[in-house]
Amino acid sequence: MKAGVFILDFYGKKEQDSKGAGYINSMHGGRYPMKRSIIQVLVCFIFILLIADTASAKSPERIISLAPSITEILFAAGLGDKIVGVTTFCDHPEEAKQKPKIGGMSNPSLEEVVLLKPDIVIMTTDGNPKEFEQKLHSLGIRTYVFESLTIPELPQGLKKMGEALEEDERFNSLATKIDETLNAVRSQGSASGKKILFIVWPEPLIVAGRQTAVDDAIGLLGGINIGAIGQGRYPKYSIEEIFHRSPDIIFIGKGMVEEGDKNMRELSKGLLERIAHVSAVKKGKVFFVGDGLYRLGPRVVDGIQELAGYLK
Amino acid sequence: MNWKIFLITVTAIIIITVALFAGPRLINPFVMNDTEKEILLSIRLPRVIVSILMGAALGASGAVLQGILRNPLADPYILGISSGASLTAAMGIISGITLFGIVTIPVFAFAGALCTGVFVGAMGWKRGGFWPDRLLLAGVGLGFLFSSILMLIMSISSTEGLRRAMLWIFGDLSLADWSVIPYGSLFIAAGLSISMLRAKSLNALILGDELSHSLGFSPRKERFILFLCVSLMTAASVSLGGMIGFIGLLIPHMARFVTGSDNRILIPVSAIGGGAILCIADLIGKSVLSPTELPAGIITAIIGAPYFLYLLRRKDVLSN
Numbered sequence: 001m002k003a004g005v006f007i008l009d010f011y012g013k014k015e016q017d018s019k020g021a022g023y024i025n026s027m028h029g030g031r032y033p034m035k036r037s038i039i040q041v042l043v044c045f046i047f048i049l050l051i052a053d054t055a056s057a058k059s060p061e062r063i064i065s066l067a068p069s070i071t072e073i074l075f076a077a078g079l080g081d082k083i084v085g086v087t088t089f090c091d092h093p094e095e096a097k098q099k100p101k102i103g104g105m106s107n108p109s110l111e112e113v114v115l116l117k118p119d120i121v122i123m124t125t126d127g128n129p130k131e132f133e134q135k136l137h138s139l140g141i142r143t144y145v146f147e148s149l150t151i152p153e154l155p156q157g158l159k160k161m162g163e164a165l166e167e168d169e170r171f172n173s174l175a176t177k178i179d180e181t182l183n184a185v186r187s188q189g190s191a192s193g194k195k196i197l198f199i200v201w202p203e204p205l206i207v208a209g210r211q212t213a214v215d216d217a218i219g220l221l222g223g224i225n226i227g228a229i230g231q232g233r234y235p236k237y238s239i240e241e242i243f244h245r246s247p248d249i250i251f252i253g254k255g256m257v258e259e260g261d262k263n264m265r266e267l268s269k270g271l272l273e274r275i276a277h278v279s280a281v282k283k284g285k286v287f288f289v290g291d292g293l294y295r296l297g298p299r300v301v302d303g304i305q306e307l308a309g310y311l312k
Numbered sequence: 313m314n315w316k317i318f319l320i321t322v323t324a325i326i327i328i329t330v331a332l333f334a335g336p337r338l339i340n341p342f343v344m345n346d347t348e349k350e351i352l353l354s355i356r357l358p359r360v361i362v363s364i365l366m367g368a369a370l371g372a373s374g375a376v377l378q379g380i381l382r383n384p385l386a387d388p389y390i391l392g393i394s395s396g397a398s399l400t401a402a403m404g405i406i407s408g409i410t411l412f413g414i415v416t417i418p419v420f421a422f423a424g425a426l427c428t429g430v431f432v433g434a435m436g437w438k439r440g441g442f443w444p445d446r447l448l449l450a451g452v453g454l455g456f457l458f459s460s461i462l463m464l465i466m467s468i469s470s471t472e473g474l475r476r477a478m479l480w481i482f483g484d485l486s487l488a489d490w491s492v493i494p495y496g497s498l499f500i501a502a503g504l505s506i507s508m509l510r511a512k513s514l515n516a517l518i519l520g521d522e523l524s525h526s527l528g529f530s531p532r533k534e535r536f537i538l539f540l541c542v543s544l545m546t547a548a549s550v551s552l553g554g555m556i557g558f559i560g561l562l563i564p565h566m567a568r569f570v571t572g573s574d575n576r577i578l579i580p581v582s583a584i585g586g587g588a589i590l591c592i593a594d595l596i597g598k599s600v601l602s603p604t605e606l607p608a609g610i611i612t613a614i615i616g617a618p619y620f621l622y623l624l625r626r627k628d629v630l631s632n
């Protein structure tokens with residue numbers, strides 16, 4: 001508190017001086033501005049020190065994650081022990097299933113969150129209601145909102161989360177690891193120019209569109225995502241459109257159902273029969289892939305490598 | 313008759329108390345730690361108050377509306393007010409505007425509901441007064457229009473606000489907050505008390521325009537005032553927590569079954585009953601699949617619809 005007052009006094013006084021300097025400066029040609037900027041830099045520096053100091057005073061020990069991707073990120077960063085609550089959808093890694101549940105992503109239970117006494121609640125812009133954040137603030141609970149939506153944003157997003165959680169090192173190394181893999185994949189460019197369709201659900205036909213990790217992955221591999229039409233992130237697609245655009249490769253995600261390998265093949269049978277004359281189906285270029293790309297977390301790397309494996 | 317009202321009030325109070333302390337995690341009112349106190353005061357109490365307000369507004373509006381439209385199938389949502397509110401609220405949620413902070417969505421919904429109310433009123437107005445059938449049809453027509461615009465917006469928008477909008481449309485009380493309660497209770501109390509003061513003229517209105525005229529009431533004026541009350545109460549209720557199905561239709565019929573169809577008693581009993589039923593529905597909604605919370609609107613419809621059908625068989629509601 002005393003330090004704060006000191007800074008304010010200091011700043012106010014010097015500010016006055018510098019105003020005077022500015023005036024003189026206009027007549028005598030720039031000797032004082034130098035002094036002014038040094039003072040400003042100094043003041044800023046002290047402020048930053050102060051802020052950093054108060055923040056590190058309460059490094060969060062009890063973390064609640066409001067999204068499966070965040071849960072995966074926290075576990076990958078080695079903070080699994082600090083997680084005290086997750087959503088009912090957080091099923092990866094295996095330990096996440098043992099954590100106390102606080103409800104769904106769009107409808108988390110406020111009571112459960114408060115009862116777990118978190119130091120910080122980590123939310124995402126991709127599925128958590130904004131009102132919930134406001135409500136948590138009104139109850140005096142700290143939040144951090146993870147804003148990354150695409151793979152290129154992921155490393156930066158991880159670093160920022162690391163800063164917020166006072167765990168820069170762990171998160172930086174996680175970000176670097178992802179960055180390295182992405183660069184390696186990019187340099188391979190194994191899908192150069194191929195038209196790719198990623199089917200999320202066969203009936204009704206939903207595909208991965210713009211602004212999704214799948215779209216980024218296809219782009220990084222050098223392919224063209226023919227699902228990226230219109231505005232929707234996961235648009236409804238017509239079978240006509242598949243014929244019209246004639247994909248070279250079709251991926252079908254298994255991640256939306258239990259025992260995806262068996263069930264998704266069963267569910268996709270009808271669709272694949274109807275598009276049997278599309279070149280990808282005729283040439284047997286239809287692959288069933290895991291859910292790595294459905295969550296913007298550490299496993300997107302596995303997801304990209306899985307796609308890359310089928311493209312070779 | 314009075315002991316019945318007494319009994320209903322006592323039951324309602326018990327239900328409200330249970331809703332406060334029960335739930336997926338019981339709170340013992342005599343031994344509370346700080347966290348439990350906070351949960352009780354900042355989460356459960358506003359939630360229970362919001363459900364009482366919403367339920368009371370819907371129950372009373374239903375009773376009044378069935379009277380002024382002389383139609384046993386009328387409920388506050390048939391006038392399209394809720395569809396208008398849902399449309400503006402969903403637009404607010406999906407566009408992500410946070411103009412008024414935590415009360416943004418309620419403000420949007422209230423504005424939408426009021427505009428729709430005015431519009432329906434204008435459509436139902438002819439030769440210096442409201443015509444029940446015109447009001448009803450205008451409301452149904454507008455309701456369809458707004459719901460389809462809503463569907464259109466929802467099918468072309470991709471943002472994650474969509475899921476939130478869906479929840480809101482089904483009536484979601486989970487984010488009930490103290491900040492909306494003063495406004496909501498002001499409008500609802502005003503609407504409720506005016507319609508209770510006009511209960512006598514509503515009784516006359518049900519007999520038909522000519523008869524009520526000869527009994528000394530002006531049907532046009534009374535219908536206008538009561539329509540205003542209903543619009544205000546419905547708008548406030550929808551803006552507090554979205555659409556709660558069935559209470560407006562069902563509760564007045566249940567109340568008639570218990571206390572008869574004198575509106576002086578029917579309106580307050582419908583209000584009390586509506587509040588209590590919504591409290592219970594919300595309690596069930598947040599308890600059965602805990603920690604996943606089901607929107608209260610779904611619960612009221614699931615419990616309400618079968619009971620309504622049972623009542624329909626047991627007693628001929630239409631003959632009232």
